[in-house]
Amino acid sequence: MLTLRSTASAVARRARGSACRLPAIYGRTLPRATIAVDIVARREYGSPSSDSISTRSTVVQLLSNIGSKREVQQYLSHFSSVSSQQFAVIKVGGAIITEHLESLTSALAFLNHVGLFPVVVHGAGPQLNKLLEDAGVEPQFEEGIRVTDGKTLAVARKLFLEENLKLVEKLEELGVRARPITSGVFSADYLDKQKYDLVGRINKVNKGPIEAAINAGCLPILTSMAETPEGQVLNVNADVAAGELARELEPLKIVYLSEKGGLFNADTNEKISAINLDEEYDHIMSQWWCRYGTRLKIKEIKELLDGLPRTSSVAIIHPADLQKELFTDTGAGTLIRRGNKLTTASALSDFEDLEKLKDVLVRDREGLDARATVDRYVEGLKLREFKAYFDDPMDALAIVLPPTSSTSFSNLVTFTITKAGWLTNVADNAFAAIKKDYPKLVWTVKEDDENLTWFFDKAEGSLSKDGEVMFWYGIENSDEIKELMIEFTKHGRSMLGDSNLEARLQRAAMAASGMSASVKASSAQVQQARAFSTSARRPLSKSSRLTRSSTLSRGYATTTNPNPPFGNKNSSNTQPAKVALIGARGYTGQALINLLNAHPNMDLRHVSSRELAGQKLKGYDKRDITYENLTAEDVRRMEQNGEIDCWVMALPNGVCKPFVDAIEEGRGPQNSVIVDLSADYRFDSKWTYGLPELVNRADIAKATRISNPGCYATAAQLGIAPLVPFLGGSPTIFGVSGYSGAGTKPSPKNDVQNLLDNIIPYSLTDHIHEREISTQLGVEVAFIPHVAVWFQGIHHTINIPLRDSMTSRDIRQLYQERYAGEKLVKVTGEPPLVKAISGKHGVQIGGFGVHSSGKRVVVCATIDNLLKGAATQCLQNMNLALGFAEYEGIPLD
Structure with a gap:
């Protein structure tokens, strides 16, 4: 354990002597590899003194506890290479000020004590919502933008000034000079006065007040308010304001502080460590989980970075992780940068300028014969198949020799990256590209290389001997690993390559050993490697041994899940899907037919109904369809012939099994999708439960057997799910459905005359939906269903016991956060x-x-039992499973 308080004090005493006035530096007691380091230094205002210089030294030493000293010094040098206002623009959301003020101000103080001046712009959205709610004013939004009338603006302006002062005063308490800048920076005109009223579109940024604050030694703290030329104050979104600031200042870093700490890949539920836009933007935007707020955020960030220097990047992080994100190679949140797009070459003729290639190879060579050695190396490439990876300026160059007839693995023989290449993280990009092309790779590095753990992060195994380390990945066959160990321990570099490039290529060309791998990894080459993990540093034993890399490096969204989330299905499917509907007589079947009729990529081919066989299908315009009475044998034959992509079972409970069995028996090349609207398979673990808002969408996208949830069960689960962690007992659900939920077969439950001035309870205990809700939520519930006189629509009144005392506002916020971005859930x-949900x-x-x-x-x-309770949800599942956009063909309100 490392106690930061005692460590800092000891360093300070040694630096200035016991008689000097010491800054009050403190922090939490944390393990060495832990990130959260809160540094605060109280100091006198004025020009830099020996105290402040010593404070910087102390803080740098403390910062080294979350990364290596090399990392800290390199990033400080990098950040100090531009003017002060070009270091970073940090956008602070209102929730961060309310919930994480201590972490935020400690992090800002930390930066200031090492001589950095981030430009801070903040919002106050959640606080404004609460004030308006307390005043009885319902916040109004149009397309995600707050409609701001005069009353709202007055409340907002007062609140912004208060929140700005709160942040400034807290920084001042920590010994940091901060200057509130509440006007004079953003000029704007009306975004759309008729639609949004007093909301501004920023048209000019005046950086004079910011420069004046920094020149006076103060952190500039800005509000996201703007003024028209006539002096009218306008409300602007804080994200927008931060973006406009970045366009004017061109900072190295644009930081969005977020309680979630980054963007997440819904396939893996893991944080996306890094996104290289030049390489990955189209792929990311094609993923099913990249939607709503995430999609808009990435799109806006790309538009922002496209207009900034390539050295600029965006980080989305939690305020407590600010130091690790900025000063370590691993980072902490999601790093988004343009990157450099890679080009590949498999012959020397693919290089536009062969002399430039030689210049790149020479830059890491030592000795008077460097050029001659490189000339021989390039000549050697003519004798051997290879693949090279490089960016346009050739800040990165990697050369791989593919497997030979005697080996099954490839060899990385050249890997050279400039400082600029590391700053734009082309090293990780290049290695990711190599890994996609070569499933098995071997390379060697000197044991004393200070960046050795970067290679550990890339490898799955390693072996060390006589000052050299051999790395590999993808080699799992015990015989191959044994061969590597024997050759390496017996011959060392003489078998695995040495510093003589010519000899290395000649040995490779002759396939003498079949594995010639040597990577020159000098500190100049691999400095600032983002995927570096200092917590992974480990001494290498001189004895030969295998070492599994257990660290998590900063990866890429595409390498986190390189395969499409839909298995064999194309996520950008443009081929119409052939659909068969079994059991189309009921209300749900007709509702689904209406949706399929409007769907651009669904082709309804067969509709089966015993009662309506021979009649023309109404409500479907794409082709003439006649109802059929398909038998199980018909279905088996159609499946065997690959005639159908998706079967929809709209049959009563207990009826569809023969058809499902027939599809299984006749399974052909299509391996078609089945979506069952009955309850027959909702408790079958081999089937995927298709409630997209609560189930991992990737599971639905990969599934071929999907059980559509019940109508009552869908609304009840969505109504309870956000509170499951806070339950103090079993919820009770009082549900009332319109009589369409009782089906088309005549009964007292759908007899309008019987329901007139009436409400009918049924299945008061042990209803199938009670079991379904309890099973899916993992908690016991009581469900009491009723039927009433209206046609379609369900209302639930749900009584939920709580473990701890909560307020209405807290609960509502839980639901808003849980369903943020869900297009079919409104809180x-x-x-x-x-009556408001019927038909929706x-x-x-x-x-x-x-x-x-x-x-x-x-x-x-509330839910419409025929739509989201059945047909609409069915179409969501069909879209996901067949590779279309989830909401394709669904009218969105």
């Missing part, structure tokens, strides 16, 4: 109404009435 303050394709959740004890809340949820 409202008031209890939703059936989503779910509405509201009410949030909390008992006076704070230990019980009543949540209301």
Whole structure:
């Protein structure tokens, strides 16, 4: 364990002597590899003194506890290479000020104490929502933009000034000079006065006040408010303001502080460590999980970085991780940069300028014969198949020799990166490209290389001997590993390559050993390697041994999951899917037919109904279809012939098994998708439960057997799910459905005359949906269904016991955060109404009435049982499983 307080004090005493006034430097007691380092130094205002210089030295030493001293010094040198206002623009959301003020101000103080001046711009959205709510004003948004009338602006302006002062005062308490800048920076005109009222579009940024603050030794703290030429104050989004600042200042870093700490890949539920836009943008934007806020954020960041120097990058991080993100190679959040697009070559003729290639190879060679050696090396490439990877300026160059007839693995023989290449992280990009092309790779590095752990991060195994380390990945065959160990321990570099490039290539060309791998990895080459992990540093034993790399390096979104999330299905599918509907007589079947009719990529081919066989299908315009009475044998034959891509079972419970069995028996080349709308397979572990808002969408996308959730069950689960971690008992669900939920077969439950002025309870205990809800949520619930006189639509009133006391506002915020970006879930303050949901394709959740004890809340949820409760949800599942956009063909309100 490392105690930062005692360490800092000891360093300071040695630097200045016990009689000197010491800065009050403190931090939490943390393991060495832990990130959270809160540094605060109280100092006198004024020009830099020996105290402040010593403070910087102390802080740098403390910062080295979260990374290597090399990393810290390199990044400080990098950040200090530009003017102060070009270091970083940091956007601070209102929630960060409210919930993480200590972490935020400690991080900003930290930066200031090493001589850096980030430009901070903040918002106050959550606080404004609360103030408006307390004032009885419902916040209004149009296309995600807050409509700002005069009353709202007055409240917002007062709030912004208060939040700005709160941040400034807290920094001042920590000994950091901070200057509030609440006007004079952003000039704007109206975004759309008729639509948004007092909302501005920034048209000019005046950096004079920012430069004046920094020149006076103060951190500039800006509000996201703008003024028109006439002096009218306008509200602007803080993200937009930060972007405009970045365009004017061209900083090295644009930092968005986020409580989530980054962007996440929904396939793996892992944080996306880094995105290289030049290489990965199109791939990322094609992923099913890249939608709504995530999609918009990445698109806006690309547009921003396209107009900035390549050295600029965007980081999305938690405020407590700011130091690690900025000063270590591994980073902490999501790093987004343009990167340099790689080119490949498999022959010397593929290089436009052969002399430039030689110049690149010479730059890391030592000795008077360097040029002659490189000439022989290039000549040697003519004798051997190879593949080279390089960017346009050739800041990065890697050369790989493919497997020979005697080996199954490839050899990385050249790997050279300039300082500029490391700053734009082409090294990781190049290695990722190599790994895609070559599943098995071997290379060697000197044991004393200070960046050795970067190679550990890239390797799956290693072996050390006589000052050399051999690395590999993808080699799992024990005989191959044994061969590598024997050759390396017996012959060392004489078999695996040495510093003589010519000899190395000649040996490779003759395939004498079949594995010639030597990577020159000097400190000049691999400095600032982003994928470096200082916590992974380990001494290498002089005895030969295998070492598995257990560190997590900064990876890429495409290498996190290089395969499409849909298995064999194309995520950008443009071929119409052939659909067969079994059981189309009911209300749900007709609702689905209507949706398929409007879908650009669904081709309904067969509709089966015993009662309607021989009649023309109405409501479908793409082709003439006649109802059929398909038998199980018909279905087996059609499946065997590959005639159908997706089968939809719209049959009553307990009826569809013979058809499913027939599809299984006749499984042909298509391996078609089945979506079952009944309850028959909702408890079958071999089937995927298709509730996209609560189930991992990747599981649905990869599935061929999907059980569509029940209507009651869908609304109930969405109404309870955000509170499952806070439950203090079993929820009780009082549900009322329109009579369409009772089906088309005549019964007292769908007899309008019987329902008139009436409500009918049924299946008061042990209803199938009660089991379904309990199974999926993992908690026992009580469900009491009823039917009423309206045709379609369900209302749930859900009583939920709470473990701890909570407020209505806290609960509502939980739901808003949980369903943020979900197009078919709407969270409202008031209890939703059936007449408002009937004919709509989503779910509405509201009410949030909390008992006076704070230990019980009543949540209301509404759903159209024929649409999101059945047909719409079915289409969501079909889209995902067949490789189309999830909401394709679904009218969105």
